[in-house]
Amino acid sequence: EPEVTQTPSHQVTQMGQEVILRCVPISNHLYFYWYRQILGQKVEFLVSFYNNEISEKSEIFDDQFSVERPDGSNFTLKIRSTKLEDSAMYFCASTSSLSSQPQHFGDGTRLSIL
Amino acid sequence: SQKIEQNSEALNIQEGKTATLTCNYTNYSPAYLQWYRQDPGRGPVFLLLIRENEKEKRKERLKVTFDTTLKQSLFHITASQPADSATYLCARPLRAGSYQLTFGKGTKLSVIP
Numbered sequence: 001e002p003e004v005t006q007t008p009s010h011q012v013t014q015m016g017q018e019v020i021l022r023c024v025p026i027s028n029h030l031y032f033y034w035y036r037q038i039l040g041q042k043v044e045f046l047v048s049f050y051n052n053e054i055s056e057k058s059e060i061f062d063d064q065f066s067v068e069r070p071d072g073s074n075f076t077l078k079i080r081s082t083k084l085e086d087s088a089m090y091f092c093a094s095t096s097s098l099s100s101q102p103q104h105f106g107d108g109t110r111l112s113i114l
Numbered sequence: 115s116q117k118i119e120q121n122s123e124a125l126n127i128q129e130g131k132t133a134t135l136t137c138n139y140t141n142y143s144p145a146y147l148q149w150y151r152q153d154p155g156r157g158p159v160f161l162l163l164i165r166e167n168e169k170e171k172r173k174e175r176l177k178v179t180f181d182t183t184l185k186q187s188l189f190h191i192t193a194s195q196p197a198d199s200a201t202y203l204c205a206r207p208l209r210a211g212s213y214q215l216t217f218g219k220g221t222k223l224s225v226i227p
Contacts, residue, residue: 004157031213043158043203043217056214091157099213100146100165105157 002026004106006092012112013082021077021109023092032075033093033103034067036060043091049075079111087113116141118206120218127194128226135189135221137204143182144206149189152201152220161202162189194225 005024013019025032034046047057049067066078075094079086089110093103117140127133137147146165150158164171164180164187171178177190191198201220208214 033213042219043152043205045208045214045216048213050213056208056212058214093157095213099207099211100163102148102160102163103158103215104160105150107155107157110155 002104004092004094004104006090006106006109008109009107010110010112012114015084015113016081019079019082019111021079021090021092021111023075023077023106024073025075025092025094026104027073029094029096029104031055031095031097032067032069033095034077035091035093035105036088037091037108038088046077082111082113084113087111116144116206116208116216118204118216118218120202120204120221122221123219124222124224126224126226129194129196131194133191133194133198133223133225135202135204135223137187137189137218139185139187139206143185145210146207147178147180147187148205148215149176149178149187150203150205150217152203158203158217191223194223196225196227199223199225 007022032049037043047061048055064080089108091108093105095101095103119138148163149161152158162178164178175192179188201222203220204218205215
């Protein structure tokens with residue numbers, strides 16, 4: 001079964017540094033998402049992306065965050081200047097055309113900010 | 115804002131019994147609810163979707179119900195097995211037509227042999 005893949009599985013970064021998290025969504029999916037999960041807390045929506053632009057974003061997704069689909073397969077999340085509170089699991093997800101379709105999640109990137 | 119609450123943080127159950135997990139929501143009924151399973155260190159895995167006009171949905175040993183009067187969904191696992199031990203998440207769309215899912219905190223199910 002096709003799956004969403006994320007790299008790296010674990011990223012350790014100094015506070016203030018830029019970090020890019022990478023995702024390869026399922027190939028025929030049209031909608032792409034980033035979520036985060038702080039340890040012990042709920043999965044929180046960050047942003048959705050469709051047709052090469054952001055379609056929805058949460059309050060968490062401030063100017064420090066950006067997303068890009070640099071080519072036909074990758075979907076990236078960039079955090080410009082990381083803070084300690086950015087430490088979390090970051091999940092990429094994708095879905096097909098209807099909003100009610102299940103979202104397929106990758107296994108996440110654990111981001112640790114030192 | 116639309117909220118999802120899963121009141122039990124943890125549920126322990128004997129192997130072979132039926133596990134019942136509860137999800138409550140606030141404000142208007144969503145068009146659908148989704149249930150996901152999450153294992154430690156892994157991403158959520160979709161299990162079932164139930165729409166507002168459906169009372170019940172089944173998939174193998176799983177059953178989910180949707181009660182718009184109580185603003186509640188119940189998730190049942192019959193003949194539970196140790197392999198069913200995981201955290202189960204309930205999710206709803208933030209608003210009609212939105213692709214943004216709002217998740218509950220999850221219920222950690224432990225099935226004891």
